[in-house]
Amino acid sequence: DGGITQSPKYLFRKEGQNVTLSCEQNLNHDAMYWYRQDPGQGLRLIYYSQIVNDFQKGDIAEGYSVSREKKESFPLTVTSAQKNPTAFYLCASSYRLAGFYNEQFFGPGTRLTVL
Amino acid sequence: QKEVEQNSGPLSVPEGAIASLNCTYSDRVSQSFFWYRQYSGKSPELIMSIYSNGDKEDGRFTAQLNKASQYVSLLIRDSQPSDSATYLCAVNSNTGNQFYFGTGTSLTVIP
Numbered sequence: 040d041g042g043i044t045q046s047p048k049y050l051f052r053k054e055g056q057n058v059t060l061s062c063e064q065n066l067n068h069d070a071m072y073w074y075r076q077d078p079g080q081g082l083r084l085i086y087y088s089q090i091v092n093d094f095q096k097g098d099i100a101e102g103y104s105v106s107r108e109k110k111e112s113f114p115l116t117v118t119s120a121q122k123n124p125t126a127f128y129l130c131a132s133s134y135r136l137a138g139f140y141n142e143q144f145f146g147p148g149t150r151l152t153v154l
Numbered sequence: 155q156k157e158v159e160q161n162s163g164p165l166s167v168p169e170g171a172i173a174s175l176n177c178t179y180s181d182r183v184s185q186s187f188f189w190y191r192q193y194s195g196k197s198p199e200l201i202m203s204i205y206s207n208g209d210k211e212d213g214r215f216t217a218q219l220n221k222a223s224q225y226v227s228l229l230i231r232d233s234q235p236s237d238s239a240t241y242l243c244a245v246n247s248n249t250g251n252q253f254y255f256g257t258g259t260s261l262t263v264i265p
Contacts, residue, residue, distance in 0.1 A: 081242065081257035143188070144200065147197050
């Protein structure tokens with residue numbers, strides 16, 4: 040089955056720890072994205088990548104880092120510099136058509152809680 | 155000014171009625187427009203894409219786009235309790251690289 044997987048589903052972090060959220064897709068999509076969603080709020084873009092070994096900051100990149108070593112994978116690290124990381128994290132991917140990126144498809148999400 | 159604005163609701167409609175969800179956007183050169191449905195605690199699910207002015211129908215869903223007014227809407231006919239969710243409007247940026255999401259409209263369909 041084609042799709043996007045995220046792991047773990049739930050993650051608990053102690054203060055001062057770095058944690059890494061996994062995102063894998065087998066849709067052969069070029070672009071991948073990380074969003075953060077807080078209760079009652081919309082999606083805020085953290086980072087995105089359009090090609091391997093390249094990525095751009097979104098609106099709220101501070102305290103986060105990413106890598107794109109393979110087309111299929113786009114892991115997100117939440118560092119200790121992120122002071123309020125408790126949120127629902129969503130990974131998405133998209134394909135290019137006629138010069139624009141089309142529909143984004145989302146993984147099931149990772150819910151991160153700081154203890 | 156927010157890139158994409160939606161009425162947060164909540165919007166309540168009786169079962170079988172038409173639910174109308176609205177969205178406005180600020181970037182005049184946006185090319186692609188999407189509606190997602192998000193159930194509580196779940197990730198967004200794409201339900202409609204629209205690229206040209208006018209209406210696009212898919213089953214009980216109709217998306218309407220008016221680029222001159224920078225307005226996109228979603229109509230849900232014969233609303234069902236299973237349609238109860240938050241509906242997110244998304245717009246592709248003028249560079250085609252980013253998507254901007256509204257904060258969502260919460261819909262409740264009352265049996």
